[in-house]
Amino acid sequence: MKKPSQENRSSALQEFASICSTFAVGLFIMAFLFQNFAIPSASMASTLLVGDHVLVERVTLAPSSPVASFLPYGQLQHDEPIVFWRPAPNDQGDHDILVKRVIGLPGDRVHLRNGIVYRNGVALHEPYAAMPTSVTYDPYNDNFPAIPAEQGHNVLASWSVDLPSHIQGEDLVIPPGYYFMMGDNRTNSLDSRYWGLVPRANLIGRPLFVYWSFKTPEDQQYKTSASETTAFALHQFLHFFGETRWDRTFKRIN
Numbered sequence: 001m002k003k004p005s006q007e008n009r010s011s012a013l014q015e016f017a018s019i020c021s022t023f024a025v026g027l028f029i030m031a032f033l034f035q036n037f038a039i040p041s042a043s044m045a046s047t048l049l050v051g052d053h054v055l056v057e058r059v060t061l062a063p064s065s066p067v068a069s070f071l072p073y074g075q076l077q078h079d080e081p082i083v084f085w086r087p088a089p090n091d092q093g094d095h096d097i098l099v100k101r102v103i104g105l106p107g108d109r110v111h112l113r114n115g116i117v118y119r120n121g122v123a124l125h126e127p128y129a130a131m132p133t134s135v136t137y138d139p140y141n142d143n144f145p146a147i148p149a150e151q152g153h154n155v156l157a158s159w160s161v162d163l164p165s166h167i168q169g170e171d172l173v174i175p176p177g178y179y180f181m182m183g184d185n186r187t188n189s190l191d192s193r194y195w196g197l198v199p200r201a202n203l204i205g206r207p208l209f210v211y212w213s214f215k216t217p218e219d220q221q222y223k224t225s226a227s228e229t230t231a232f233a234l235h236q237f238l239h240f241f242g243e244t245r246w247d248r249t250f251k252r253i254n
Contacts, residue, residue, distance in 0.1 A: 033059050034056060034057060036053060036054075042188060045185045048207075050220070052213045054099075054208070055207070055208050055211050057207075061204065081101050083099045084098060084100075084204050086098050087196055099207055100191050101181065104192075111171045113142075126184075132186070152193075154190055159194065209251060213249065
């Protein structure tokens, strides 16, 4: 017959093993199945706001791997928001993580006229997209790809060279394995019109919902020094209740 102390020790070890197992499963879920992503710019407004923190599902769009060949991988759908690595580096040489909407799949023919997107000859109904006004109208941005890329502002040099090879008639034709992405805030979005097509390997996942949203200035993304990030973290702590957008908590992204 076991002594009480031995039984207690055995029970404690079992509980500890159970906690470790739960922790390991949690780490796997967060590391491989989901990812946190904070919205840094207004390019997807008003669908996503600066300061929105979203949960991204990574499984169905992750590149296939022999290590996890059992996981279900899926294809993109028209008009869904997607998180991905920017195909070209920024001015600092880094590849930013972005979220945009899938406008063109492989084989699609896409063009814009006066801010309206035409896909395979059909004008898209996009109530979430910001249309140009007389003040914000830009010939390159709103009539893509009618204007040569070198005449557009902020167009990546390599994309201005590559773009003509994808144009047939008035359309940009999306090649196999690539996607054409655009932000919902069309007049204020640096997207595939400016830095090119997104390869399949750059896809990260689908944003599911906003789990926290905090009022954040758009220029906060450029404040990267230790003192600036610390100051904003302190600001979030002190103003958590007053500046959290509670109405956006658990808001589904579509």
